[in-house]
Amino acid sequence: MNSYSANRLKITLNINSEMYEKEILASDTLLSVLRDKLGLTGAKPGCLNGDCGACTVIIDKRPMKSCMLLAVEAFDTEILTIEGLKDTPIQRAFVEQFAFQCGYCTPGFILICHALLLTDHHPTNEKITTWLSSNICRCTGYQEIENALRSVINSLPLE
Amino acid sequence: MLSYNFDYYQPKSIDEAVGLYQTLKAEEKKPIYYSGGTEIITLGRLNLVKTGAVIDLKGIPECMEYTLHNHQLIIGSALSLNTFEENRLFPLLTLTSKEIADYTSRNKITLGGNICGQIFYREAVLPFLLTDSYVTIAGPNGIRKAAINEIFYCTLQLEEGEFLVQIATEEKFLMAPHLSVKKRKQWDTGYPLITVAALKKDEEIRFAFSGLCPYPFRSKQIETILNNQDLSYKDRISTSFQYLPKPILNDTEGSSGYRMFVLETTLTNIFSVLGGEEK
Numbered sequence: 001m002n003s004y005s006a007n008r009l010k011i012t013l014n015i016n017s018e019m020y021e022k023e024i025l026a027s028d029t030l031l032s033v034l035r036d037k038l039g040l041t042g043a044k045p046g047c048l049n050g051d052c053g054a055c056t057v058i059i060d061k062r063p064m065k066s067c068m069l070l071a072v073e074a075f076d077t078e079i080l081t082i083e084g085l086k087d088t089p090i091q092r093a094f095v096e097q098f099a100f101q102c103g104y105c106t107p108g109f110i111l112i113c114h115a116l117l118l119t120d121h122h123p124t125n126e127k128i129t130t131w132l133s134s135n136i137c138r139c140t141g142y143q144e145i146e147n148a149l150r151s152v153i154n155s156l157p158l159e
Numbered sequence: 160m161l162s163y164n165f166d167y168y169q170p171k172s173i174d175e176a177v178g179l180y181q182t183l184k185a186e187e188k189k190p191i192y193y194s195g196g197t198e199i200i201t202l203g204r205l206n207l208v209k210t211g212a213v214i215d216l217k218g219i220p221e222c223m224e225y226t227l228h229n230h231q232l233i234i235g236s237a238l239s240l241n242t243f244e245e246n247r248l249f250p251l252l253t254l255t256s257k258e259i260a261d262y263t264s265r266n267k268i269t270l271g272g273n274i275c276g277q278i279f280y281r282e283a284v285l286p287f288l289l290t291d292s293y294v295t296i297a298g299p300n301g302i303r304k305a306a307i308n309e310i311f312y313c314t315l316q317l318e319e320g321e322f323l324v325q326i327a328t329e330e331k332f333l334m335a336p337h338l339s340v341k342k343r344k345q346w347d348t349g350y351p352l353i354t355v356a357a358l359k360k361d362e363e364i365r366f367a368f369s370g371l372c373p374y375p376f377r378s379k380q381i382e383t384i385l386n387n388q389d390l391s392y393k394d395r396i397s398t399s400f401q402y403l404p405k406p407i408l409n410d411t412e413g414s415s416g417y418r419m420f421v422l423e424t425t426l427t428n429i430f431s432v433l434g435g436e437e438k
Contacts, residue, residue, distance in 0.1 A: 025164045026164065026165055026166060026167035026213075027161045027163065027164045027165050027167075027203075028160070028161075029160055029161070029200065031160075032160045048160070048204060049201055049204075050197055050200075050201060050260070050264050050267075053261075053263060056263060062241075062266045063262070063263045063266065064263065064266055064267060065263055065264060065267065067200075068196070068197045068200055068201070068264065068267050069196075069200075069267065070167065070196065070200070072167050073196070073215070073217075112263065129347075130257075130262050131262050131263075133261055133262065133347070133348045134261040134262045134263035134264065135263075
């Protein structure tokens, strides 16, 4: 059994292929550990209620809302945050397609797009809508975000 | 971020989880079983749920099972809702669960967490009510099995220290004609208004509802009226309304009158798809 007492505990997290050892509380969310304990501020606190997706990270290739996840639950997983992406096609597409305005939702949107492309190079329209509906852009730049995703999909060879 | 701290345990067996609960209860930790945890974290942040210890069920193999065995589909309570989108052994469950929350959240929300949660909707229970499924429950008195239609009344009626382990659904129901219609007040992604799930078996349509009352339900009395072939569809619907449980929800998502209007049109649509000839 894994057990963690309410006192401070030491945990090792695999984030962006680097191992981070940190003292946390069992009740700390992954979002708060990333931002407040590790200085990885790319995941944004938005609603803190699992609605907006600004805090999205990728865990074992699946998008997850880090405000809805205890950091202890992420033990023994591979965590990817926006800081771990370097010049990927989806990042370039967001720039080329003007897919951000204020930029607050951008890390979350880039990561959910990246996660989708990891699992499916040519998703259906329904799948694109389903995945992108997980995130909210308060500047309402949805069309440009979808255009950015589609531009990457269109650049990939048919399988 | 939660405003208080708690212990976290991830037992590897049912016995370990049940024993932990008893120990932590004796220590006055007010333990809570934790599956997806989204509701505990959300309500915990608002100080609406307070606990000194959470017992995470995701390390228990039985809670993660998803198999067809002896003509039954066995589904572990700690499986995420997206499991059913990726493995479509039970199409009505796929159709219903993929309308809950959003895709990313469904990677975290679990079947048991949704069914045993506090929110009104808990749509994941609807397919199991319609298919006369059986639940396996573990607790201090051991493991027991019960028909979900006998043990789900407003909520899953669990005793102190019990948790939902699995749900078993007979294979004969899995591919039955079905429909699940979720109506929202706004757009495709707004909060739910009502969900009606329907399944056709032996020429009768079964109905289960969410978002109409403060709990999901299936009513045999309403089903009898809705399947009365001596009446027109319109008369069946209006007559059945006399037997709806109370109260009908009346909140910012929709007034009770609006919910009834939406229910009427939704039932009409379901009849047009599953109902066949109208007398």
